[in-house]
Amino acid sequence: MHKVVRPKMLYFGTPVVLISTLNPDGSPNLAPMSSAWWLGDTCQLGMSSRSRTVENLAREGECVLNLPSQTLVAAVDRLALLTGSDPVPPYKAAMGYRHEPRKFEAAGLTPVPADLVKPPRALECPVHLEARVREIRRIGGEDSHLAAIETQVVRVHIDEALMMPREGDYIDPQLWQPLIMSFCDFFGLGGTPLLPSRLARAWRPPVAAS
Numbered sequence: 001m002h003k004v005v006r007p008k009m010l011y012f013g014t015p016v017v018l019i020s021t022l023n024p025d026g027s028p029n030l031a032p033m034s035s036a037w038w039l040g041d042t043c044q045l046g047m048s049s050r051s052r053t054v055e056n057l058a059r060e061g062e063c064v065l066n067l068p069s070q071t072l073v074a075a076v077d078r079l080a081l082l083t084g085s086d087p088v089p090p091y092k093a094a095m096g097y098r099h100e101p102r103k104f105e106a107a108g109l110t111p112v113p114a115d116l117v118k119p120p121r122a123l124e125c126p127v128h129l130e131a132r133v134r135e136i137r138r139i140g141g142e143d144s145h146l147a148a149i150e151t152q153v154v155r156v157h158i159d160e161a162l163m164m165p166r167e168g169d170y171i172d173p174q175l176w177q178p179l180i181m182s183f184c185d186f187f188g189l190g191g192t193p194l195l196p197s198r199l200a201r202a203w204r205p206p207v208a209a210s
């Protein structure tokens, strides 16, 4: 039996992204978000247009999408009720958010320069995607404050420890342990793959041993 419900949130479980952007004074902002999906070389982001991040993306047109592993859950959680916006929007202040101009320090993460964009990468995250904004669209109804942001990933950095030995530029899915936000809670991926994937065999043909 199914029941018709009206959930407040529709995050069904997507990887957490720490998105770094540049503030107007040139300092870095770092914000957790999880409404993100990838296709080809693009990443689509869904964010509140009232966030400092979207303001920064609209002005600067650049970001780094840092993907934390499960082990970084405490760092992500430290950013949860922070905003780079000053003053804090009233709806966020009412929920307990505070302004934090030094988000990397607050999270305990290390900013390191990116190659092609100005915002820094978060060193401790195993995946860094340098990206440029292609389009920002308002989505939702009349009174919506939601934005859909299309970005193009222009450079990919992966922790070598996650790469498949001998193979091309493949991440080993058994080593990659993304942090997942499902509704408002943090999860990892459960242990081993459930069954051999046909897609993996078709898309990742074995490389002949040398």
Ligand SMILES: Cc1cc2nc3c(=O)[nH]c(=O)nc-3n(C[C@H](O)[C@H](O)[C@H](O)COP(=O)(O)O)c2cc1C
Pocket (backbone or CB within 6 Å): 016, 029, 030, 031, 032, 033, 034, 035, 036, 046, 047, 048, 050, 051, 052, 053, 054, 076, 077, 079, 080, 081, 082, 083, 084, 085, 097, 181
């Ligand atoms: C794990 C996690 C996931 C989040 N996902 C989103 C999201 O997908 N979209 C969004 O607008 N806000 C999301 N938020 C809330 C933002 O992080 C929050 O609005 C934050 O204040 C943005 O920072 P900024 O104002 O400095 O840009 C998420 C928060 C957490 C902790």
